[in-house]
Amino acid sequence: NAGVMQNPRHLVRRRGQEARLRCSPMKGHSHVYWYRQLPEEGLKFMVYLQKENIIDESGMPKERFSAEFPKEGPSILRIQQVVRGDSAAYFCASSPREYGYTFGSGTRLTVV
């Protein structure tokens, strides 16, 4: 039973490029959450999605960031026109219902 799969594990982007982070939830999990972690800090909530629906995006920056969880395929966190301040570890978690998270290993984004 594979865990939450995130890819890529490491992503380097130049300022102004787009970053696409993917998250495949555990089998049977229909709830997906994205969190961001800056160095030496705790995780900050970004967005909560169920299949084809955004449930809570109160932690998403107003511009450049978007997320989706299509009926088929992984959840995608998209960051357009990346800036140095976007460099962080981005974690995805999934759950079979509203509670009971399992986290993936994260994608470490570096903007150069």
Add this chain to the structure above:
Amino acid sequence: TQLLEQSPQFLSIQEGENLTVYCNSSSVFSSLQWYRQEPGEGPVLLVTVVTGGEVKKLKRLTFQFGDARKDSSLHITAAQPGDTGLYLCAGRAGTASKLTFGTGTRLQVTL
């Protein structure tokens, strides 16, 4: 905005010592979780506490939820090098699904 403050931020101890990590807030949480995170990995859930005053034990780890559900503590007895990592508390407010994470406590246990 709900905040969870953890103390201490850093802790370096020798194998066999005991330690306590604190997680405090001015807000009430419906449940609180503790995670351990190792470098390059995602957080791994250790425990969930739900009831005020609840105490849960996981081998050498003892977790307590404050009576008012605003704070929690993690006590480790006879620490081992394998306990090294970043310990994070995370609270859930009401029926919300999202978690508010604490600032983290980085523990180093040396031989």
